[in-house]
Amino acid sequence: MPLTFARVAPILMLIGSNIFMTFAWYGHLKVHNRPLWLIICVSWGIAFFEYCLAVPANRIGEQAYSPAELKTMQEVITLSVFAVFSVTYLGERLTLNHALGFGFIAIGALFVFKGPF
Structure with missing residues (x-):
C-alpha cells in the first residue's frame, strides 16, 4: 500500500487537531485565576482550529480509510497526544495502569485495521 496524500x-x-483539542479541553487546568466564562470562550477559540484540521482530515481520509478506521486512528492519536501533554504540560506521571489501558486500546485498534474476522 503506497504512501499517498x-x-x-x-x-x-x-495529530495537529488533537494538539489543539487537548489544549482546549485540558490546558486550562493550570489556570485557576480566571472566570469560567472566559476559560470557555478561550477553549472554544482553540477548538475552532481543531475543527479546521479534523474535518478536512476526515474528508481527505475517507478516500483511503473507512469511517471506523478514521475514528480508531483519531482515538489512538488522542491518547498518544494526551499522554505526552499530561506528562510535559500538566506534570502528571504515567503509571503501569495507564500503559496497560493504552495497550488494550492499541490492540483494539489493531483489530479494526487488521483483525482476523
Whole structure:
C-alpha cells in the first residue's frame, strides 16, 4: 500500500487537531485565576482550529480509510497526544495502569485495521 496524500495527510492533520483539542479541553487546568466564562470562550477559540484540521482530515481520509478506521486512528492519536501533554504540560506521571489501558486500546485498534474476522 503506497504512501499517498490521502493516507498520510489525515494522520498529520489529526495529530495537529488533537494538539489543539487537548489544549482546549485540558490546558486550562493550570489556570485557576480566571472566570469560567472566559476559560470557555478561550477553549472554544482553540477548538475552532481543531475543527479546521479534523474535518478536512476526515474528508481527505475517507478516500483511503473507512469511517471506523478514521475514528480508531483519531482515538489512538488522542491518547498518544494526551499522554505526552499530561506528562510535559500538566506534570502528571504515567503509571503501569495507564500503559496497560493504552495497550488494550492499541490492540483494539489493531483489530479494526487488521483483525482476523
